[in-house]
Amino acid sequence: MQLLSGNRLGSLTRSTPVKNPQFSTAVQSRSSRKLSTTMATTVKTVTTKEVATKPIDGQKTGTSGLRKRTQVFMSENYLANWVQSLFYALGDEIVGKTLALGGDGRYFGKEAAQIIIKLAAGNGFKRIVIGKDALLATPAMSALIRRRKLYGGLLMTASHNPGGPDNDFGIKFNYSAGEPAPESITDKIYDETMKISALKFGDLSDVDLSKVGVTAFGSFEVEVVDSVEDYLSTLKEVFDFPLLKSFMARKDFSMVFDGMHAVTGPYAKRILVEELGAPDSSLKDCEPSPTFNGGHPDPNLTYAEELVKIMWGDKAPTMGAASDGDGDRNMILGDHFFITPSDSVAMIAANAEAIPYYKSGLKGVARSMPTSGALDRVASALKLPFFETPTGWKFFGNLMDAGKCSVCGEESFGTGGDHIREKDGIFAVLAWLSILAYKNKSVPEGGKLVGIKDVAMEHWNKYGRNFFSRYDYEEVDSAAAASVMDQVRNIIASSPKGTKLGSFTVDAADDFKYVDPIDGSVAAGQGLRFVFADGSRIIFRLSGTGSAGATIRMYIEQYSNDPTQYEKDAQEALAPIIKVALELSQLEKFTGRERPTVIT
Ligand code: VG1
Numbered sequence: 001m002q003l004l005s006g007n008r009l010g011s012l013t014r015s016t017p018v019k020n021p022q023f024s025t026a027v028q029s030r031s032s033r034k035l036s037t038t039m040a041t042t043v044k045t046v047t048t049k050e051v052a053t054k055p056i057d058g059q060k061t062g063t064s065g066l067r068k069r070t071q072v073f074m075s076e077n078y079l080a081n082w083v084q085s086l087f088y089a090l091g092d093e094i095v096g097k098t099l100a101l102g103g104d105g106r107y108f109g110k111e112a113a114q115i116i117i118k119l120a121a122g123n124g125f126k127r128i129v130i131g132k133d134a135l136l137a138t139p140a141m142s143a144l145i146r147r148r149k150l151y152g153g154l155l156m157t158a159s160h161n162p163g164g165p166d167n168d169f170g171i172k173f174n175y176s177a178g179e180p181a182p183e184s185i186t187d188k189i190y191d192e193t194m195k196i197s198a199l200k201f202g203d204l205s206d207v208d209l210s211k212v213g214v215t216a217f218g219s220f221e222v223e224v225v226d227s228v229e230d231y232l233s234t235l236k237e238v239f240d241f242p243l244l245k246s247f248m249a250r251k252d253f254s255m256v257f258d259g260m261h262a263v264t265g266p267y268a269k270r271i272l273v274e275e276l277g278a279p280d281s282s283l284k285d286c287e288p289s290p291t292f293n294g295g296h297p298d299p300n301l302t303y304a305e306e307l308v309k310i311m312w313g314d315k316a317p318t319m320g321a322a323s324d325g326d327g328d329r330n331m332i333l334g335d336h337f338f339i340t341p342s343d344s345v346a347m348i349a350a351n352a353e354a355i356p357y358y359k360s361g362l363k364g365v366a367r368s369m370p371t372s373g374a375l376d377r378v379a380s381a382l383k384l385p386f387f388e389t390p391t392g393w394k395f396f397g398n399l400m401d402a403g404k405c406s407v408c409g410e411e412s413f414g415t416g417g418d419h420i421r422e423k424d425g426i427f428a429v430l431a432w433l434s435i436l437a438y439k440n441k442s443v444p445e446g447g448k449l450v451g452i453k454d455v456a457m458e459h460w461n462k463y464g465r466n467f468f469s470r471y472d473y474e475e476v477d478s479a480a481a482a483s484v485m486d487q488v489r490n491i492i493a494s495s496p497k498g499t500k501l502g503s504f505t506v507d508a509a510d511d512f513k514y515v516d517p518i519d520g521s522v523a524a525g526q527g528l529r530f531v532f533a534d535g536s537r538i539i540f541r542l543s544g545t546g547s548a549g550a551t552i553r554m555y556i557e558q559y560s561n562d563p564t565q566y567e568k569d570a571q572e573a574l575a576p577i578i579k580v581a582l583e584l585s586q587l588e589k590f591t592g593r594e595r596p597t598v599i600t
């Protein structure tokens, strides 16, 4: 294994001044202009050194970027090959532009940042804007790109996957609106990875990322910025901070936020404690760690176990929340109560008047296909345009850019709005705080505080409840997972409308295909689904974010408008349809798994 850093450029083949004439001119004029001021120690012309390389198999991005074992990313040229392929895919349009850079603080992030900075310099970018210590939450990256009108950004994260030398690293690209790269770009990157032969590095020394400020190398500059500032400014445009602050000061309110030792720690400190006045004791595990302290930074009922214990304990706070490795996911809990992410997006949409950013109403709402239909009911009651997209946030971007979607969500703990182009964990927390503040406006302190569960009950009483559950079977043998999917495909092929599966009657069964209503692009093969006559659904998908084996996701949904059922446990309510799903897929037979790794 060899890492590139400083001047240790592996198999150097040639060294040339930066080729683009515009860029060279800029180098001269900018550097001479700055000579007299800040640049005394750093003036030199950036030269590009080309390093020979060879294609590496399997650098195909999944649902959200490229994720592999950290050791794989640390092997010679692995990261550089992918980043260089991205720059080739983007072509000349990157010359002279500014690229944002940051990550979730996981192991190898700081070294990776130095490699990416050199590649950016060698490929003609004029400036890098990077979060201090190479930290940027995914939503903060999106906000930074949008506020500063940057060309795009690279995020060094494998999101909710565990980190450390024996776990995962990852990288993804966000484009100029702050959105995850669309498939048209990721497909091109993959093509480039298959034919790459040279890496172009700027000949620079490593940059100190621990201090806010600008380091210049001739005309190429690296600006280290506070990781929270721009994002906080965006959030202040969305929420009423003074109102939230006065609500959180109520003696009958308390919350706990679990940073899971991931990137949101510094954000929670700054936003919840310093801005909104929450006591320090409301923060749990808010010190980022390169290994997430050995944990799995996935905010669900299984991996955020300690938070779950607190919220199901005596003296549970009013609200509990957690976010994932890179801060784009969220889990919202009440006192002995779990809000499913599918319900969360529906309830935020239904209560949008509590959020100043939405005061003139919602433009439309969207959810990913496996997400429950709770949002559909809100959309139809409020007569809002509604969209159903494939899994992955990249599909929401076009809708938002076209002004057709204000709030969207995924069942996988992803919730967000069109203030940025990523899902946003802190947004969800502030949205729920806003709903509580709004509902408690006329409840005097010491009166009966409207809590998270009350909001949910009120919602279900109005719209009915979409019971929802997801079963994840992680790290299943890939061939076994393929057999399960083949089996499900066979059942689909032999299940025309009217077929009975258990006590459920098939209305439609297919492999979900999405035609983007804005640009007409087609995404096929996005999940095998059964929709039954009573609106219940069974869906099977293979995960596109894992790094070893395959993960099967089975999604189950059933609607009820019987108020006596609303408080029922989802597993109990869904038991009959779960049984049908397991039988039709023969999952246990093919995988040998008697139970899932995670149940949501
Ligand atoms: C999962 C989720 C999906 C989410 C994606 C990225 O993808 O199901 O809804 O958008 O992760 O989230 P998959 O292909 O494993 O099912 V994150 O927080 O990893 O950026």
Ligand code: CO
Binding pocket: 138, 159, 160, 324, 325, 326, 327, 328, 329
């Ligand atoms: Co994430």
